Structure formats: structure tokens, C-alpha cells
Amino acid sequence: MMDEETDKKHILKGHVKWFDPDKGFGFAIPDSGGPDILLHANVLRNYGQGSIADGAIVELSVLETERGMQAVEVLSIDTSDLPVDAGLSDFADMDPAEMRLAPLEPARIKWFDKAKGFGFANVFGSTEDVFVHVEILRHSGLVDLLPGEAVTVRVMDGNRGRMATEVLSWDAASKTPTE
Numbered sequence: 001m002m003d004e005e006t007d008k009k010h011i012l013k014g015h016v017k018w019f020d021p022d023k024g025f026g027f028a029i030p031d032s033g034g035p036d037i038l039l040h041a042n043v044l045r046n047y048g049q050g051s052i053a054d055g056a057i058v059e060l061s062v063l064e065t066e067r068g069m070q071a072v073e074v075l076s077i078d079t080s081d082l083p084v085d086a087g088l089s090d091f092a093d094m095d096p097a098e099m100r101l102a103p104l105e106p107a108r109i110k111w112f113d114k115a116k117g118f119g120f121a122n123v124f125g126s127t128e129d130v131f132v133h134v135e136i137l138r139h140s141g142l143v144d145l146l147p148g149e150a151v152t153v154r155v156m157d158g159n160r161g162r163m164a165t166e167v168l169s170w171d172a173a174s175k176t177p178t179e
Helices: 002-008 041-047 096-101 134-139 170-174
Strands: 009-020 025-030 037-040 057-065 068-078 104-113 118-123 129-133 150-158 161-169
Touching (some): 009 068, 037 041, 037 057, 096 150, 096 161, 129 134
Antiparallel strands (some): 025 037
């Protein structure tokens, strides 16, 4: 039986059609065509993330089941092509290359309100708040953050003070090569 299951498993690349962390699942569309791939929150959590942005490029280990295609492992997530909302004027004057060069710093989420579109984090060892905008979160491949959640952030000084230019889950940051 295990060999039969292994024979049905394969790796596919595609992009996230939608993911709802409240429902605990979403779907990815394979680049090669074919049926949508179910992406369950537990599979995403095993990669170290609790959510993922619509449009994120993913590489998945997929199992063909009686109920359809199902992701069993997330191998990679790429959000580099996700556009940052042009309406986010805080980052209009910042050089994207300089933003990517800011070091990743360990932080904890103070609070985040998806409906308001922002929240704050605290970098370990500092009492200063770091502003986290929902568009930066989305561009980083995430949908929501929970109070107390450990993350890593790239931080720069902006119009509102210290601002996150990228947010990674704690586990995903350990998989990110250092510049």
C-alpha cells in the first residue's frame, strides 16, 4: 500500500489561488494545468507558516487521492513577484534593493488587526514598536499574525517610525539563506 501511495506522489509548482486561515485550507493551481491542489493548514504549518498570500508561488509534494489532488508537503514558497500595493506611500521613496538588504531581526507580534490593515511588533532587546502593514505582510507571503507570535522582520526607518519591510515566520526564516 505504501508503494502505491508513493507512486501517486509527485512534485508540482504553481501558485496559491486562495488560502483562508480561519477555514484552515485553500487551493493552489498547478503551472502544468489540471485540477486545483488542496492545501491544508497543517501542511503549511509543517513548513513553518500559519498562512500564505494569494498568488504566492509554491512548490509542493502532492498526493493524488480519491478526493483529488492534495498537498502533503510544502517544499518552497516564493513571494518575490507579489506586488506591494502602490497605495502604500510609506515605501514609495525606499529603494527595494536597500529594503532587501536590511538584516532579519527576531521579533514578537504585539498585535495585528487584519481588518484595520496593520499592527505592531517588538524586536527582541528593544522596547520600540515596529509598524507592520498588511501589504508588507501579504508581500511576505502571510495573511495574518497572532499576538505573541515569533517572527523575523527586516526593519527600516520610515514616515511612521520603525517599519517592517518584510515579515517571515520564525521557522521560515531559518530556511532563508542569509545575504
